[in-house]
Amino acid sequence: MSHGNDAHIRPRPPKRLLVVDDAALVRAYYRQALEQPGGYTVDEAFNGIEALEKALSGPYDLILVDVNMPKMDGLTFVRTLRTTEEIACLPVMMTSTLNRDKDIAAARALGVNLYLVKPISADDLRLFAAIMTGATEP
């Protein structure tokens, strides 16, 4: 009886997410929020350069990326991503503590698909990840 409803939340096949943040704690938080209930596969990268390498070895369904990171920041990463043919169309969720209009506008101008201001609750994280990856396929 209940399998029909289960389908609303459980992704099939498991969606793969790439979490890009220089803070190990943030990555661990995202991993914890995303890995267990919905069964996402979560990979981590700690800056833009590593993220690009990982993305190229993909495939990923969604990239969650911070703005401020050493070596290659989030905005540069997205611009590079969007101009690298194989991975140009990867959905990107950008997360940051920056909440000014111009920060958000800068992200939009690079084709960021959703900009969320930290802190983000685990529920929101899961919800938006599910929406952006179409995690519930009827």
Added chain:
Amino acid sequence: MIRLEGTTIHLEDACPVEEAERLLELLQSGTATGIDLDGCRSVHTAVFQLLLAAPLPIHTLPPEPMLAGLLAGRPSPGPA
């Protein structure tokens, strides 16, 4: 009041909030194949939203027009 007759869940008279639990148990048990609201006068929101979530067809809508209207437009949450 909520009761199971055969494989049909009957909702009758007024179904107060605590009956949501009973309805949920019936739905979870998997023995029911349909819902009958023929004798149902009113349902608490808790029961109502569970009716929306229930992956079972509603055989008979309640006589009360507002409730019937809301349930008639229920999107099927079951598997496509």
Added chain:
Amino acid sequence: MSPLLAQFLVEAREQIAATTDGLLGLERDPHSVSLLNGVFRSVHTLKGSSGLFDFPALTAVLHAGEDLLVTLREQRLVLDPAMLDQILAALDLVAEWLDHIEDTESLPDTAAERGRPVIAALRGWLSSPPADEPAAAATSGTADGDDTPALPAWLDSVPDAALTGAAERAGVAGVPVLAVTYRPESQCFFKGDDPLALMAQVPDRAHLAVEPPAAWTPLAEYDPFSCVLAFRVLTTAPRKEVAHLLRYVGDQSEISDIAPADLALAGLSPVTGPASSLAEPLALLLERGDRAGLAEAARTMAGDEAAGDTAAATVLRRLARLAGVEGMDPAVLEALIGALRGDDTPPAETAGEEPADLPPTPPQPPLSEPVLRVLNEQCRTLAAVRSAAWLAGSIGAAAKVASNALRFSGRGDDAERVLQAGAAALDAGAAKPLVDAITAILNPPPPAPVRKPAPPKRTLRKAAAPAKAQAPAKEQPPVSVPQPAAANSSAAAAGNGGTHDGSERPSTVLRVDQGRIDALMNLIGELVVAKNSLPFLARRAENVYGSREMAREIKEQHAVIDRIALELRNGIMQVRMLPVSTVFQRFPRLVRDLSRKLNKHVDLVIEGEDTQADKTVIENLFEPILHLVRNSLDHGIETDRAAAGKPDAARLTLAASQDNDQVIIRITDDGRGIDPVLMRDKAVEKGLMDRDAAQRLSDGEAMNLIFAAGFSTAAAVTDVSGRGVGMDAVRTAIEKTGGRVELTSIPGTGTTVSLHLPLSMAVTRVMTLEVSGRQFGIPMDEIAETVRIPRADVVAIKDKEAFLLRDRIIPLVHLDRVLDLPPKTESEDIAVLVVRIDKQPVGLAIEAFGEGMEVIVKPLDGPLAGMPDYLGTALLGDGRVLLVMNLKEIVE
């Protein structure tokens, strides 16, 4: 008084008691979630039930309390003792009002005035508003970005008939239509809210729709008591009325004004084709004021010219209908003609790809706010991308995300459409086709099925009226009589009172009018008396009619009836039993207030509150215990405990236990105890006895002087223990109910006062005795033993007599002399009844012992009422009346 109101009063008091208990528990254990939830539920239930009656001030006070508790529960505030004081004060006020309601069925005239500061105090804690409400974030997601107040996004999904109907009413009246978006908080059911029922009460409703959650929780994890729905309503009722209805959920609902013209345009698809040319002639008719002509023309055009153009046909049909309504605001008609012209429709920029394709689809699952946000975001991003270098990537990503979001919402067809539009956009090297496709989904044409708005239905009440309101046996003001099985009454109250914790089952607890129980009790009393006549009958059978056989049979029957009567009596006594918790539960609050007042730190420990005793006994316990507790706090517990080498927090224990047919209540403190030396001095000083007598008292006896009339050791009369009433008042009160008081104290360590009370007062076991040929009764529990002593053993000490019993000298009292009855012939032996009076044995010389029996002692009335020598009268089985003696009075 209506049975419902009577029921409310009983339950409200229970809820207040439960709440008070919970709050005090919270003070000790501020982190207890279960206590907080319990308190919250009690207050919610109380507020909910109060809403059934017209007690606005009372409901408002409770509502303020509830709001404060909500913030505590959501951990937005931390519990503070001062906060607790204010909640308790609010409960006091409510309790006071309940009394007033009981007397007059209304609130006092001053209620609103007195409620205001209490509400203000409670609301004061809430004054710092939470930084960002999730509700605000949710609604801003749908706003179109400009500063004008946004119309609710869902307006466009309202069925045509509902929109037109509302526009018709509003357009004539020239008032805005109200769009209500109500997102009940998930825990609202616990507050007694029934959002659906509330929405059903919205007056003049033109439309009601339910917004399901973005994703349903799987049944296996489904929480049946978490509200996940949102509601959308259109109404032409005045805003004031709607706001009043939603006053308790104002923070969860939003009411927007929709101008009639905006309403008329809602849900329309843009008209692009040749039908636009129809606008000019219609505008001309409107200008000329030819409404009938306008309606007629629009109707004709809808049928002929616009055939095939659904968008235009919809506009024309709406125009035809509204133009035909007398008094219709011309702005509405102008707006519609403008829409036909294709210039001014709100979704004008949506040059939808193939609008004709969309309408016949079955009703689509509505999109949740987060999904709408994601979809909107894709349009914004696509509009913001400036460089061609990453435009293609951005289009691809946005198409993916948008289609995923639609698939997430169960709209596979739309998802497919968006993906196709994305491909088209990539081909064209421009985002527009994709943006258009998404926008078309965000602003869909009205869905096909027409839901007829139901007539306002006001019979659905708020869930707060529990099913219990229909409980039987409520013609008279009920008294709470829990069955013996119902343990602790405060627990029972919490369980019974909360309708929303799912614990309410068909109740096995009856509420019965106390009068009925008393009537039963009297009947049983009469049965017992009638039964007692059987031995007399047996005797007569034997002595008068000479039939031993008959006498034996009567005795056998007597034994049977005796057993049944006993069981019956025990049964009904059980019904009258109340747990002592009904008294004890008032003390946590009292002790808290008193100890704060005295600035002493006191932990109250309550034990054995499940112990039961007869209602009459229980009801007479409060005052004496209160006095003892006050005394302990005031005099027993030291002000500077550190100096006495004791922990700062003093310990006061209220313990109840049952010992055979007695209930024993102990009030124990770990204070300074009673100093026997001081007591002796005091007794001498007060002239109660001379120094020698005082010195002869044992320490225990000296301490018990505290119960002597007119004895008070307190140097200063304080605010707490009151004035003029000494411990003798306690003793008197307890003895009046047939109990006794004992005190033990260890100087420097603490004091224990025990109250020994009969389990039941209704039936008394008495022993009959004969004095000068007359029969009297003595309560059996005062009798220690019966002995016969040789007259020679009686010794005279001064003018008193005494005798020796097991090496102990016991004073002897001749009842015939005391009662001024003629002395009987002196026999060799004297029948002596040894009784205890104030723990002292006293011998009563009587003529003959009678038999033990159970009687109902009725207090003396009429001219005999004031006689202290007798407890009352009892009717005997042979019809005689037995005087039951009050030995204490008689002997003294």
